[in-house]
Structures are given as structure tokens and as C-alpha cells.
Amino acid sequence: MLRHAIAPSARYTKASHDVVRHPRLSSDAKILLLYVQGLPEDPTYKPLSELAQKLGIKGRAYQKAKEQLVAHGYVHEWRSQGGGGRWATEQLVANNPLTGEQAGHLREASPTAAAPPSTHFPTVGEPTARPAGGCQPVEDHSDKTTPHPPSGPTAGPTATSAPEPTFEPPLESTPPVSTADPAQLACAERVLLSLRHSRRELHLGVREARALAVEAVKWLERGLTESDLRHALLAERPENGVRSAVGFLRYRLIQKLPELPIPSLPSQPHPVHELLECKGPGGKHVFRPLADETECAPCRRSAAQAPLHGAPAPQPDRIPWRERIARISGTSAALPARQQDCPTRLP
Numbered sequence: 001m002l003r004h005a006i007a008p009s010a011r012y013t014k015a016s017h018d019v020v021r022h023p024r025l026s027s028d029a030k031i032l033l034l035y036v037q038g039l040p041e042d043p044t045y046k047p048l049s050e051l052a053q054k055l056g057i058k059g060r061a062y063q064k065a066k067e068q069l070v071a072h073g074y075v076h077e078w079r080s081q082g083g084g085g086r087w088a089t090e091q092l093v094a095n096n097p098l099t100g101e102q103a104g105h106l107r108e109a110s111p112t113a114a115a116p117p118s119t120h121f122p123t124v125g126e127p128t129a130r131p132a133g134g135c136q137p138v139e140d141h142s143d144k145t146t147p148h149p150p151s152g153p154t155a156g157p158t159a160t161s162a163p164e165p166t167f168e169p170p171l172e173s174t175p176p177v178s179t180a181d182p183a184q185l186a187c188a189e190r191v192l193l194s195l196r197h198s199r200r201e202l203h204l205g206v207r208e209a210r211a212l213a214v215e216a217v218k219w220l221e222r223g224l225t226e227s228d229l230r231h232a233l234l235a236e237r238p239e240n241g242v243r244s245a246v247g248f249l250r251y252r253l254i255q256k257l258p259e260l261p262i263p264s265l266p267s268q269p270h271p272v273h274e275l276l277e278c279k280g281p282g283g284k285h286v287f288r289p290l291a292d293e294t295e296c297a298p299c300r301r302s303a304a305q306a307p308l309h310g311a312p313a314p315q316p317d318r319i320p321w322r323e324r325i326a327r328i329s330g331t332s333a334a335l336p337a338r339q340q341d342c343p344t345r346l347p
Contacts, residue, residue, distance in 0.1 A: 013038035073097030188216035
């Protein structure tokens with residue numbers, strides 16, 4: 001290994017070989033110690049952590065370097081409570097390891113050592129008489145109506161006490177009042193709490209679901225079921241996701257609220273007519289009309305189909321079987337012998 005070294009004539013820090021070659025100090029601890037030794041007097045009043053940040057030593061690296069310097073006697077700290085109850089931390093950085101007793105003597109001999117807390121006189125003062133008066137009577141506006149609110153008591157020039165401030169509970173702490181059925185409110189709240197099982201971004205707390213149940217119960221009052229309500233809240237997932245489950249569900253419950261169902265008119269009973277005799281071409285029979293018709297439905301249907309198919313062909317009279325046999329017997333006697341041998345088929 002080649003080595004080239006030129007001793008600087010200015011802007012240098014004398015570093016002990018005990019520090020540079022210390023086997024138990026890390027590179028961050030050595031650089032921090034040498035950096036503090038080379039500073040002028042003014043920046044030394046800054047805390048050690050702020051000086052370490054300028055070197056890029058932050059977080060766990062700074063804590064580890066500081067623990068090593070404290071353990072080997074290069075850094076000492078004292079915490080004390082000053083005036084007003086504030087705590088202050090004093091740090092001592094030495095280029096040679098010092099014991100706690102040696103560092104304490106250097107602290108006491110330093111002119112910048114913090115002075116002990118001084119004794120303060122009480123600021124309350126001696127008890128005095130309580131001032132009274134100076135308040136004008138309050139105006140009575142109970143018997144008249146005015147657009148302006150009634151004025152409060154005005155303090156006079158000798159008044160020393162101010163009215164106590166009134167604190168109102170936040171709006172979120174007051175649950176919304178609803179006149180809906182408690183069973184339907186519980187049902188709507190159960191549906192809202194179950195949405196997290198289908199989509200984790202719609203996770204609601206108990207108080208959030210109870211506040212939204214006032215809007216969700218309006219869906220159930222309009223005839224929708226729990227399944228319809230759940231499907232409407234889970235449908236059409238936003239492309240960018242849901243940033244606020246409460247805001248998203250409140251907007252959807254209000255904007256997509258279905259219309260009120262149209263009340264159905266009460267059905268009137270159909271009048272029942274008495275039986276009438278049909279005036280159609282068929283035989284004598286009766287039927288029950290629905291309105292003012294005089295023929296039954298089969299007769300009206302036959303009358304409507306008659307122009308299409310023409311008049312029905314007349315049906316021949318039915319001949320008794322005895323006469324038909326007699327006619328056949330008389331006809332077979334007049335036939336030749338050959339035709340008589342053939343069996344005769346009755347029609």
C-alpha cells in the first residue's frame with residue numbers, strides 16, 4: 001500500500017489515535033466526535049442530534065453512535081428541571097474519555113452551567129373583596145316577537161368576571177331521531193353491517209351503521225326486501241374505489257331511493273246476472289250473461305263462423321236398422337244369381 005500525506009497548515013482538527021483507532025467505536029461515532037471537536041464555539045450550543053443530522057446521521061444510526069460515545073466516556077448528559085417546570089438536557093462532548101465525576105467537575109466549573117431554580121413569589125396575591133354590581137338588567141322579550149335575539153347582560157366598566165362559556169356536544173354524538181319501526185331499523189342496521197363481508201372497503205362501525213339505518217329503513221318501508229337493499233348498495237362498484245364508506249353509502253341511499261308504490265284501487269265486485277234463455281239457433285237452453293247479451297257464447301261463436309264455412313249441409317234422417325235390412329233384402333232378390341252368392345256388407 002502506498003501512502004501520501006501532507007500535514008494541513010489551517011482548518012484542521014487534532015485527532016487522537018485512541019479515537020481514530022478505537023476498536024469499539026463505529027465510523028459514525030468517530031466522525032461525529034471529530035466533527036464536534038472541530039466546530040467553533042457558537043454552534044456547540046446546539047444539541048448533538050442536530051449536529052449529527054448535518055452529517056447525515058439520523059434515526060437508529062445516531063442512537064447507536066451516541067450509545068457508544070456515552071458508554072466509553074466521550075459524551076455525558078444531565079437532565080434538570082428549571083423554572084416553570086420545564087426540563088432541560090445538558091450535553092458534554094470530550095475528546096478524551098472522562099468518568100462521571102470528572103465530567104461533573106467540568107460542568108460546575110463551566111460559566112454556562114444552568115443555575116438552580118430560583119424562588120418565585122406567588123402570583124395569586126392576597127385575598128381581596130369580591131366586586132359586585134355593574135350589570136344592567138336583562139331585557140324581557142317574552143311578550144313580543146322580534147327578528148333579533150334578546151340581548152344578554154352587558155358588563156359595566158367595573159365588571160371583572162366574564163360569562164362562563166357554554167359547551168355544546170358535537171353533532172355526531174346525538175343519534176338521529178326516527179319514527180320508523182324499531183324492528184325495521186334493526187333490520188336495516190344488520191344489512192349495513194353485513195356489507196363488509198362482501199366488500200371490505202364498506203366496513204362500518206356500530207354508530208355509523210345506526211346513523212345510516214335511518215335512511216336505509218326508507219327502502220324497507222317502500223316494499224323492498226333485505227336482499228334488494230343489499231344488492232342496490234353493492235352494485236356498480238366505483239372505478240377508483242371507495243374512500244369513505246359512510247359518505248358513499250349515504251349518497252347511494254339518498255340518490256337511489258325508489259319511488260313510492262302507487263296504491264292500487266280497491267277492486268269492485270262483478271255483478272252477477274240471473275239466468276236467461278238463449279235466443280240462438282240451438283235447442284232450448286239457458287245461460288248466465290256477463291252484460292246485456294241475449295245469446296250464449298257457443299251460439300254467438302257459431303253465428304260468427306257461419307259466413308266463413310257456409311251453411312251447414314242438411315243431415316239425413318237416421319233410418320232404423322230393421323228398415324235398412326228390409327231394403328237390402330228386397331234389393332238382393334232382384335240381383336242375378338252370381339251377385340247373390342257374394343256376401344252383402346251392411347252400410
